[in-house]
Amino acid sequence: MEKILLLTISFISLTCYSQPDANSILDKVDKNMSSKNRVFESEMTIHGRRSSRTITARSYSVGTKQSFTEYLSPAREQGTKMLKLEKQLWIYSPSTDRIIQISGNMLRQSVMGSDLSYEDMMDDRKLTDIYTAKVSGNETIDGRNTYILELTAKVEDATYYSQKIWVDAEHFVPLKQELFAKGGQLLKRITLSGIKLIQGRWFPTSAVYKDVLKEGAGTEFKMTSVKFDQNIPDYIFTKAALKQ
């Protein structure tokens, strides 16, 4: 009897050791993924039916409320700028020299034909603020051990009611994410890679976004350089900066 009790306690201890608390995993993920601010340059490759095109951009973001993106190439998109303040989004197009506000139905349209909608780009709160998590298993992805976390919204205004997220067991960075609608329909799948240690945090520098409701090979998003906690001047996040 004593042996059975000992074995049970040992098994529970081992289980607890191998499966850390889901919320602590999520907290570690947030610590890696969230920062006070970040400045990065990126390449977004959009795969269309006939061809693919790559757009490069430089972005500045502060927390979840402010972000500014300037498109650097191709020539057709060069100079296009995007400003997000709270829940509002403006776009400046150099060809028309006009600033237009994106709202309502337009927010649901894809960004430059990609698998990302404007509203996807606008929602970047910490996972721990939105979801309660539970560990549902382990899986190996590309030779990396991962914890599978099932996240369910604890707030009413979560963009995605639930998520399934595969977190690297060593670096605590998501390697794969599946985003679900309230009714359980899978909406998006994000595959992350290129994990690098940047300024003391592990961060994925590549992602493939796939809107599973839409045909196509998805959109590749690659950060060519990323810097955290920089001194970003306040004027960057003003409408005046769009026309500069």
Next chain:
Amino acid sequence: MLAFKLAFKNLMGAGLRTWLNVSVLSFAFVIIVFYNGMIDGWNRQSRIDTRNWEIGDGQYWHPGYDRLDAYTINDAHQVMSDEILSDVKNKNLAPVLIAQATAYPLGRMEGVLLKGIDPEQIILKLPSDKLKPSDDHDYAIIGKRMAESAKLKMGDKLLIRWRDKNGTFDAREIEIASIFKCDVPNVDKGQIYLRLDVLQKMMGMGNEATLLVAGNGFQTRNLKNWDLKNSDFLMSDIDRIIQAKKAGGSIIEGLLLIIALIAIFDTQVLSIFRRQKEIGTYIALGMTRPQVVGIFTVEGAAYSILATLLGAAYGIPLFMLIDKLGISMKAARTTDLPVAEKIFPYYSFNLILITIIIVIISATIVSYMPARKISKMKPTDALKGKLA
């Protein structure tokens, strides 16, 4: 009376010249009547269709709603009071809840408006009775334009994704229960109609609506927290377009009329030059100069009367034929204007009368202008054929 007799005698005597002038003027007359008739016919058809399919006998809007501003849709919804629900039950009001969504036809992404309507409503011509209660999935009706753009047919399933009142994504497959044919693009393009209760549930907006459409049995009155929008306001866009079309058409009509009037003016100048001896004879026989001016003015004005008669002679059968066949407007149906596949011109008595008056007055004025020269003529010089 003498002036009229002489005028018509001279016109008939002028032969081909008269008929050329009359033909050109009658053409301008027929074109003016036809174009205005076509615009009036379009206007009538648009107003009737817009009333039947979209606006009813007026609407009540959530104070924050603006149909031209997509930004307002998210927040423009509120609970209907018992008073309103009673009118809905009596089919005097038809509530409509509007929400934005994304549809995925054939793997493409398309922004759409979801509209929740009462399946039992009879105010709008929308076939809402085809919205069956939900079983394993929900049913929707769409217009022909929407069906063509999304390549959908009856019985097809369509995946839609939307955000509920809290901003959380949800997605569901709906089945197309019916495709209606409607001439008002505003109720068709990019729109999917669901049962009101289904959309309320999807959005988490129980018993709420964005706007209320009034039927003809509704006693127009102020409803608390709802803004009344009357038919004049709701049709103001159509009115503006019709006015712009009329203004654009009046330029062409004016040019046609000017060409005809220049021909009359020219004929009058030539006539006075060639008939100086006749003018001198009239004055020598005791006619006053204003009487002679009158003869020539009536002669010019008579062109317009003949033009009206000639225009009626070929215009009436032509208009009757067009009225029977209609005018194809397929090219204009690509726009957002309410246009039927065929429109039937509407020729009102006022339109014809006003056009006749304009043609007669303008022909009289251009006839009088050269005839004024007669009043300066000396009878002796006129008899000799010398211009004063």
